[in-house]
Amino acid sequence: MHPERKVGNNEGSIMGQAVKAAFPAIDRQGLNRLETHFIASEIYRRDDVAARQAKLARLISTNVIPQLLRLHTDVVIDAPAVEVLIKALAPGRLEISDLADIVLGSDLEAAVAYVAILRERGLSMETLFIELLEPTARLLGEMWDRDECDFIDVTLGVARLQKLLASFNSTHEVPALDQRRQVLMAMTPGDQHSFGVTMVERFLLAAGWEVQTELSATADELAELASRKWFAVAGLTMASEERMESLKGTIVQLRKHSQNPTIGIMVGGPLFTENPALAQEVGADATAPNAPAAVVTAQMLFDVSVSTGLPA
Structure with missing residues (x-):
């Protein structure tokens, strides 16, 4: 080059x-x-x-x-x-x-x-x-x-x-930056494969994020949690195409009830790695092919939230 x-x-x-x-x-x-x-x-x-x-x-x-x-x-x-x-x-x-x-x-x-x-x-x-x-x-x-x-x-x-x-x-330069960088990690309700979630959680924690991981929560429970606690980003994994509709519904619920109106939502899993365009189809903002990339994607989504205004 x-x-x-x-x-x-x-x-x-x-x-x-x-x-x-x-x-x-x-x-x-x-x-x-x-x-x-x-x-x-x-x-x-x-x-x-x-x-x-x-x-x-x-x-x-x-x-x-x-x-x-x-x-x-x-x-x-x-x-x-x-x-x-x-x-x-x-x-x-x-x-x-x-x-x-x-x-x-x-x-x-x-x-x-x-x-x-x-x-x-x-x-x-x-x-x-x-x-x-x-x-x-x-x-x-x-x-x-x-x-x-x-x-x-x-x-x-x-x-x-x-x-x-x-x-x-x-x-x-965001005030109390360390208190803003909070992520909600979860599997798509009904999914049984937690490896992807725990791997992303491990990298996020090491990179300075505060992470709350839910491995068995329903869509309603995730939405209720997001309504009580402010999260900059929510990360959801999906291991099977059979959970596509469940993932779409969960994302709708999170956006509707989240305390953060501009919450960034990223998704991951083999289907999204193979076809990143699926992220938009399910209503997410971004996807990442592996755990290190998910950390940087979370930062990008955080930066978008900052540009549209964070709570005081």
């Missing part, structure tokens, strides 16, 4: 300075404070976190930073038209893989800068979520499935993707 181009030492230095100047100001203290909202404190009790982060961070200097230099075209003679450049910079497999490497490292500033470059080239956050951030979270889940990284690695990476969304959407 990005043609190779040899860069001399002097030219590389000039390009590096130009890239640095092009980045928006980054509030380092603000980024550090976000840790309390987007990563559960238990994660940092692992003795090997620092060593593992340092090892993975080396990928940034060897693979990612050179590409950041190539992305910046302000100092390149005969740069292409803006429309061509935007199309060329549209996130693809390489960008997804690179961002995964960055968030598995320890340098959130590099991730912010990486997304900022794409934003400055005209890509909206909605496009970046669909084409870059959610696919990156999905990739982290696939890497975990293949034992290429462990649960802590993936959790830290997903938490940083959440922070990217929150930073660019300014939702990290």
Whole structure:
């Protein structure tokens, strides 16, 4: 996607300075404070976190930073038209893989800068979520499935993707943020397979969310719970097509009775992974193919709730 181009030492230095100047100001203290909202404190009790982060961070200097230099075209003679450049910079497999490497490292500033470059080239956050951030979270889940990284690695990476969304959407500035990020997780009433729910719950908790899980509640009970307690997001899993009508009815009930009138509803399960368009058919706002992607999707739905107004 990005043609190779040899860069001399002097030219590389000039390009590096130009890239640095092009980045928006980054509030380092603000980024550090976000840790309390987007990563559960238990994660940092692992003795090997620092060593593992340092090892993975080396990928940034060897693979990612050179590409950041190539992305910046302000100092390149005969740069292409803006429309061509935007199309060329549209996130693809390489960008997804690179961002995964960055968030598995320890340098959130590099991730912010990486997304900022794409934003400055005209890509909206909605496009970046669909084409870059959610696919990156999905990739982290696939890497975990293949034992290429462990649960802590993936959790830290997903938490940083959440922070990217929150930073660019300014939702990290919401008062009492830690009290707002609440999720109701449940199986479709009548369903018997709880593995998907418990796996998503595990990642949400590790990524700093407050989660209430109901494994045997009816649609009426879920609606009544949502009417008594404020939830930013409700997540429902469905393992069988036979439960389709039950899921539709449950979503209708949740929207009707929820204390949060803009509650975001995400669904998951094999049918939705195979055909994501089914999410709209059942009345949900989004779907996610695996647990790490569900965490980032929940953050996106939270950001939508913030934009339409949260309770005081």
